[in-house]
Amino acid sequence: xxxxxxxxxxxxxxxxxxxxxxxxxxxxxxxxxxxxxxxxxxxxxxxxxxxxxxxxxxxxxxxxxxxxxxxxxxxxxxxxxxxxxxxxxxxxxxxxxxxxxxxxxxxxxxxxxxxxxxxxxxxxxxxxxxxxxxxxxxxxxxxxxxxxxxxxxxxxxxxxxxxxxxxxxxxxxxxxxxx
Amino acid sequence: xxxxxxxxxxxxxxxxxxxxxxxxxxxxxxxxxxxxxxxxxxxxxxxxxxxxxxxxxxxxxxxxxxxxxxxxxxxxxxxxxxxxxxxxxxxxxxxxxxxxxxxxxxxxxxxxxxxxxxxxxxxxxxxxxxxxxxxxxxxxxxxxxxxxxxxxxxxxxxxxxxxxxxxxxxxxxxxxxxxxxxxxxxxxx
Numbered sequence: 001x002x003x004x005x006x007x008x009x010x011x012x013x014x015x016x017x018x019x020x021x022x023x024x025x026x027x028x029x030x031x032x033x034x035x036x037x038x039x040x041x042x043x044x045x046x047x048x049x050x051x052x053x054x055x056x057x058x059x060x061x062x063x064x065x066x067x068x069x070x071x072x073x074x075x076x077x078x079x080x081x082x083x084x085x086x087x088x089x090x091x092x093x094x095x096x097x098x099x100x101x102x103x104x105x106x107x108x109x110x111x112x113x114x115x116x117x118x119x120x121x122x123x124x125x126x127x128x129x130x131x132x133x134x135x136x137x138x139x140x141x142x143x144x145x146x147x148x149x150x151x152x153x154x155x156x157x158x159x160x161x162x163x164x165x166x167x168x169x170x171x172x173x174x175x176x177x178x179x
Numbered sequence: 180x181x182x183x184x185x186x187x188x189x190x191x192x193x194x195x196x197x198x199x200x201x202x203x204x205x206x207x208x209x210x211x212x213x214x215x216x217x218x219x220x221x222x223x224x225x226x227x228x229x230x231x232x233x234x235x236x237x238x239x240x241x242x243x244x245x246x247x248x249x250x251x252x253x254x255x256x257x258x259x260x261x262x263x264x265x266x267x268x269x270x271x272x273x274x275x276x277x278x279x280x281x282x283x284x285x286x287x288x289x290x291x292x293x294x295x296x297x298x299x300x301x302x303x304x305x306x307x308x309x310x311x312x313x314x315x316x317x318x319x320x321x322x323x324x325x326x327x328x329x330x331x332x333x334x335x336x337x338x339x340x341x342x343x344x345x346x347x348x349x350x351x352x353x354x355x356x357x358x359x360x361x362x363x364x365x366x367x368x
Contacts, residue, residue: 002269020313021317027251034205060291107331111238111330131183138328141331144324145324153312
């Protein structure tokens with residue numbers, strides 16, 4: 001049971017909140033769509049991995065599992081990617097640049113000031129551009145919002161990974177705020 | 180020095196909004212909806228106090244100063260309330276409902292799961308409605324984004340109190356969607 005009376009209590013996680021307050025839902029959805037599916041030199045799969053990792057570090061089960069499922073849908077991986085993201089991607093072939101960006105995202109997750117000049121130059125040496133650095137910081141920051149929104153209002157979330165497969169497909173291939 | 184080449188001399192989040200207009204649009208629309216647009220029961224000043232307080236907890240100088248200045252102008256030019264909320268909400272001259280909402284905002288700042296049913300019940304017993312609880316949580320959560328964005332890219336955050344006051348007056352009057360005025364960059368890094 002969420003902390004407030006939602007209009008439709010069957011809708012999980014952020015979905016029930018977006019339905020409750022359309023005035024704030026629109027910009028929240030537009031931001032996710034731009035960050036995760038808009039034009040970028042980072043693939044949507046890579047950006048969803050950043051979103052899912054930050055959500056895991058913030059212990060937000062709904063955001064972590066749904067965005068990891070979206071990453072799997074983009075990358076054509078099986079649903080095992082969800083647990084591999086939890087473990088720090090030991091079994092997924094990702095670039096060293098993405099690993100450096102994930103480190104920056106982890107710093108942002110703790111506090112923006114934790115990002116050091118060394119973190120930035122390390123990512124640059126592996127090919128990260130200004131816009132990729134910008135988008136990584138903003139994706140990490142944005143999920144520090146979405147995660148707190150979802151958990152701070154006590155929304156419910158389906159448990160098992162399999163319950164997120166169809167949701168991940170829709171997030172990846174239809175998008176955010178699209179019907 | 181900012182971590183990336185922002186090619187402009189605006190302070191804080193404004194430099195990032197100019198750098199990346201695609202993400203600025205929804206971020207500005209969100210802050211306008213949360214803090215400036217008419218609300219069924221929370222005043223703009225009360226909502227700005229939540230934003231200011233969370234920005235202080237996240238130690239984001241730019242966001243705390245600018246939203247503190249906006250709050251001051253939304254509260255009839257009363258900067259004392261803002262300073263008292265920042266030093267201790269419990270003893271500040273605000274309603275018991277606002278104190279309970281600020282307590283929830285602080286919980287959200289430290290982690291969404293830290294908000295407990297007892298925190299919600301306390302706020303309800305002081306008269307908080309569902310929309311107010313929703314908006315207090317979302318404002319607190321959103322400033323955990325804005326603060327990290329501003330600090331995570333090491334934007335220029337001036338120390339000039341008069342500048343924040345002038346920018347805050349503009350935002351209190353115009354909302355968030357109008358262009359920022361040019362800032363003299365004598366103390367730019």
